[in-house]
Amino acid sequence: MHIIDRRLNPGGKSFANRQRFLRRAKDLVQRAVRESAKDRGVEDIEQSGEVSIPVDGIREPSFRRAAGGKRDLVLPGNKDYVEGDLIERSPGGKGRGGGSGAGSGDGGEDQFRFVLTREEFLNIFLDDLELPDLAKQRMAEVETHGLRRAGYTTTGSPANLALQRTLQISLARRIALGRPKSAEVEALQRAIAEASVEAEGEEPGVRAALSLELETLERRRARIPYIDPLDLRYRRYEPYPKPVVQAVMFCLMDVSGSMTEGMKDIAKRFFMLLHVFLTRRYKHVDVVFIRHTDRAEEVDEDTFFHSTETGGTLVSSALAEMKRVVAERYDPSAWNIYAAQASDGDNSASDSDRTGQLLSREILPLCQYFAYLEVGDPMGHPLGFMQHSRETSLWHTYAALAAAGAKFEMRRVSRREDIYPVFRQLFQKRGAAQGASP
Amino acid sequence: MTTIAGADDLLFQGNDWDFSTIQRIHDTVADIAEKDLKLSTYPNQIEIITAEQMLDAYASIGMPLFYKHWSFGKRFAQHESVYRKGLMGLAYEIVINSNPCISYIMEENSATMQTLVIAHAAFGHNHFFKNNYQFRQWTDPDGILDYLSFAKAYIASCEERYGHAAVERLLDAAHALMNQGVHRYPGKKSLDLMNEERRERERDAERERMYNDLWRTVPRGPASKRRVLDDRRRALLGLPQENVLYFLEKTAPKLKPWQREILRIVRLIAQYFYPQQQTKVMNEGCATWIHYQIMTTLHERGRIDDGSFLEFLTSHTNVVRQPLYTDPHYSGINPYALGYDMMCDIVRIANEPTEEDRAWFPDLAGRGDATEALKDIWANYRDESFIAQYLSPRLIRKWRLFHIEDDPDKPHLEVSAIHDERGYRNIRRMLARQHDIGRITPDIQVVDVDLDGNRRLMLHHRVLDGGLLEPEEAARVLQHLADLWGYDVLLKEVDPGTLTVLEEHAASARDGVIV
Structure with missing residues (x-):
């Protein structure tokens, strides 16, 4: 008898099957994930979760008998029936016991429920979202370079000498030009030596002829070198642009008294969604929180979301702070910079011009993408807010910018449920979504 | 028989176990199985697995290695979500009909449960696999693991060469026909050339002897000629053929060789599982009866303590519980319960028969060596024939079985037999029919x-x-x-x-x- 402990075997034996299953049911799962994301809080978005999909697309058919026809059932537990009793047909009562007898199994089920892991959920959830202008930015402005092998060159440093290739070419040249082999020369020398031993003085003509031949060979060998500078080949390296795989995300938020807790909650959801999204795309993501009233400061996450400040509202102060942080720590050539600003739209009238200029001249050229989210009061009349949009001062300032450049997008949102659709609009793959965004 | 009781003799105390405990349990159980019950089994291989690995095994029909297909992923997802919610417990073990016989046991099981599981799977099922005629006829326990590993590698290489989609479509189609992919009767062995020749000679001789020129003058209609051709064509194609996958593999005109090979893989695996479908009651009944004997013997000899024995009884009674048809938990006849009750009943008939038993089972009643009788039954029956032969009137009364006829042409369901003198044969025949694979598929x-x-x-x-x-x-x-x-x-x-x-x-x- 053998006992084998399999517990330490690598797990996930079903992983490949699971992937095949998800691929098979991709459309259905995607739809189900969207549906379930609506009901989820953003905190839960990163969790694994159960989804249910219609069983139609993943059916495994087989020949089965339908419910009709004459059936015989043998059941245990007779209480008071005697032979010949007639039983009324009722859809609920006797039929149930019969169903299992005919082996109809779970055929009636029309929803298939199962649990997706966090990875799978996020992959599907963010599947058709794209970071805006990511590719373009890489091509145009990427600064770091890597080196990779790219064939051979005739010049280079000795360290890069490609020995094998050099010898191949030298061999080809030697054959082509007919350089005498050393074996030939040796054979000739031996023949001369033999001739001198055997025919001492007898027939000097033979020896002389051999010597002459040897001389010709030697001369030829000297003229055609074993390795010629022409043969030399060096390994060639070519620089190629290396994509920057780190990103920094700036979260800018107005924390003045006019922002209620509900509005902050919406903003927080948006920031978290953006963070999840960036971490899927970049190896390394930094987050910088900047809050502002009439002056701005960089804070940690907890302070950012939870402490309140009082004061007026100067949006430009936050932009200036962001510019300072970028200059200090995040070189735009090495970092992908994303910024998301959330505000209720209040800004003091005198600040509008300065904000607009700062954004268009200083901030936008640094950024990959700048998203502005205007948060309405969730307690307020949502429909009214959405419909005849009371134009806030900040919205007014930014609207002009949005019309001009593609790097900048702005949306309004006033209810939690709207966060995800708005987020999708902001990051939908370009081209596919042109029609969708208003 | 040695019966020295004492704490030193206990196989284990408490719930914990380690590998030496398992070894000790196995050896003791093996001793009882060989000496007392005289079972004949394949050598055992016991593998300890986690719950997650058990779910993995569920998804691939219990086999340790299997080719990849989305439907297994679906099954895994299904089991997993049900299991996570706590709606379903996992099996304590899975046993594979192979040589050596592999039993998977879960790490969460207590020492008592491991003993039960080893007795049940590593000896009960193992004995059944090795001796039942269905398994001997249709399965090759020596080669199955090698074949599965070949199948897995072959299908993976096809996926690489012809693409995932092509292989997936083919497997989808083959799986849909899996139930129609088994031979139900052993084929005729083809004669060797020498015999063939001899029979040909004999046929010729017979034809010469019977020759009568008159037959030549009998008119032969075109219709009959046509029928001869039809018959000949069908015979050449081996028709009628109930093994649809086999037919396709051999004769489908457009399939490529690799596609035929995959059809063959699916059909051979279906064939391997075919005996299991038609021996559920017997297989489980046999294993349950054996584990009950072994656990009782262990307790009698003082190798497990009273606490363990009670733990065993709890789980045993759960397994052999048969809810009545009025019970909300009723979901058909429980094969463990029916099988176990029938085995116990056969032992009773062999040892202390009543007059009724003597009339119904003249060969079995009062025979004495019940274990031998059972072993003979385990070797030579399948569910349908087993029930048709050995369901006793006493058991029908105990279970209070009754038979309902559901004819859609009639306005009512009719109770056509109950547990009385006139009903026994009818009920027995109908219950056997419910377990007849020829009627289920x-x-x-x-x-x-x-x-x-x-x-x-x-x-x-x-x-x-x-x-x-x-x-x-x-x-x-x-x-x-x-x-x-x-x-x-x-x-x-x-x-x-x-x-x-x-x-x-x-x-x-x-x-x-x-x-």
């Missing part, structure tokens, strides 16, 4: 191919008691069948008595799906 056969015309493949479903196929499912399976065949397919549902066609399904091959 529809009888579908390839009957003909239109070789002269459009190559249409014709199949018949021999309808039993008016039970037609579920039309939607049938259409889907037929579509798969047509894709494999490459031309049109027609399935007629035929009443076997009157030969009238009750229903027709047709499908045409879609280009490029499989061939």
